[in-house]
Amino acid sequence: MTEEFKHYTVMKNEAVDGLNPRDGLVYLDGTLGGGGHSELLAQKILPDGKIISFDIDDDAINFAKKRLAPYKNVTIVKRGYQDFEEVLSELEIEKITGGMLLDLGASYYQLTSKARxxxxxxxxxxxxxxxxxxxxxxxxxxxxxxxxxxxxxxxxxxxxxxxxxxxxxxxxxxxxxxxxxxxxxxxxxxxxxxxxxxxxxxxxxxxxxxxxxxxGELKNVENTLKKVVPFLEKGARIVVITFHSLEDRIVKKIFKELSTELSLPEGGVREGVLKLVNKKPILPTDEEIRENPPSRSAKLRIAQKV
Ligand SMILES: C[S@@+](CC[C@H](N)C(=O)[O-])C[C@H]1O[C@@H](n2cnc3c(N)ncnc32)[C@H](O)[C@@H]1O
Missing domain, CATH: 1.10.150.170 (Putative methyltransferase TM0872, insert domain)
Structure with a gap:
């Protein structure tokens, strides 16, 4: 990496609080980037909470490894978040007891780095x-x-x-x-x-x-949201930040499908498996948009396993 790694974490408090952080639970940060969300979450779940943080960009991983070095409760893996099942199995973790965060899209560093x-x-x-x-x-x-x-x-x-x-x-x-x-x-x-x-x-x-x-951005988010629910412990949360309508539409649709009762073809009904924590997406404050204009298109949605 030759250029300085810079990234402004979008809706940091809203996203981390949206995960309802509690000591002792297991969280996945699917999109580590500069480590802004992972760092705040790590502080809030001390001493026994755990985070598995995923990224596929070596520049992000190298930067975040240094930033998060003081936090022994964060494990960084160079893997796509869509491969979370294999990673959980390798780490012998059965359930996501706390929740999963996806802060989608590219980081400021990736978008502005000339080399990329x-x-x-x-x-x-x-x-x-x-x-x-x-x-x-x-x-x-x-x-x-x-x-x-x-x-x-x-x-x-x-x-x-x-x-x-x-x-x-x-x-x-x-x-x-x-x-x-x-x-x-x-x-x-x-x-x-x-x-x-x-x-x-x-x-x-x-x-x-x-x-x-x-x-493969849209496929990854769609597949992951569909398959992660059985891995969530009751009460665990999914928090997703999107940056354009194509992504947001997918999250909204899947959250809706999974939070409504479904008539099964073989008869009977399946209760909703998720509950929407916020009916409307949370948006960045005017102050955040002033400080970091690209955050203006962000939307944050939260769902909880029931
Ligand atoms: C918006 S940034 C995340 C910023 C981070 N939340 C922070 O506060 O610093 C998105 C990151 O997700 C990574 N990413 C994109 N697709 C991914 C995937 N399928 N699996 C893991 N990481 C991915 C990108 O490389 C990028 O570093």
Whole structure:
């Protein structure tokens, strides 16, 4: 890591208090990042509470390891949070007695680091992998997906109306030579999408879409929320912070499904297995948004195992 690791923890108190931290219980922080949530949680569950903190980014792990060194109750693992079952089994933990936190998306460091290729504001090799050892990057996506597959990524994950026009222009451009850098891609986006009258740069949505696909972000959150519930002890909580509507829609839908009674095909009903702790998402305060403007799109939802 050559650049300084910086990240502003979003809704730190709200998220950690949302987990209802108690000494002696086991918590998972699925998205360690700079370790801001893990640190506060670790302080609140001393001396016998435990946290297993997951990340797949070596830069985040190296930074957080130093920050969290004083807390002997935190175990950091370089694993995807979607692999929590294997990690629990390796650590011989049967139940998540406290809860699980997911603070989704990329960290400030990842988004602004020139070397990582997440930002359309700096010229870098197309990359966008959270895990630098993963074998599929934004470069592979842009240069190997078919025109139709690209259009689907831009349409579904970027909600881009002109997805076909953009994917056609990418397919045309890469016939001459592979598209290597963020700025080469930006040039094609600029030619393909109407920039006038747009409040945000259209490249924002396209880069978001590529990042989601490269890292399997939506699949990971959906699968994890569906399979984690049986591992939660009664009273344990799930706290999720999302940063765009695609993520929030998934969390809202799964929490709703799991908190409502379900008629079973074989007859009878399954009671709700979760209870919504807050009906409406919690939003950052005006003060937090002033201090850290990217937090403005955050939404926090909490559910509890019944
Ligand atoms: C928004 S940051 C978390 C910031 C952290 N809560 C803090 O306060 O410092 C999200 C982190 O999740 C990590 N991440 C993304 N997908 C992941 C996955 N499937 N498994 C584990 N970590 C993941 C990213 O690498 C990034 O470091």
């Amino acid at each position: 290729g997440f930002s359309f504001l700096s010229d870098a090799k197309l990359d966008m992998r959270f895990d630098k050892s993963a074998d599929f990057s934004a470069y592979d996506l842009i240069n190997s997906y078919s025109e139709e597959e690209l259009a689907d990524v831009f349409y579904y994950y970027g909600e881009e109306r002109y997805s076909r026009r953009l994917s056609r222009n990418i397919a045309q451009a890469r016939k001459l030579k592979n598209i290597e850098t963020t700025f080469e891609l930006c040039e094609i986006i600029k030619k393909s999408l109407p920039y006038k009258n747009s409040r945000t740069n259209p490249a924002t949505r396209i880069f978001q879409a590529i990042r989601i696909e490269v890292n």
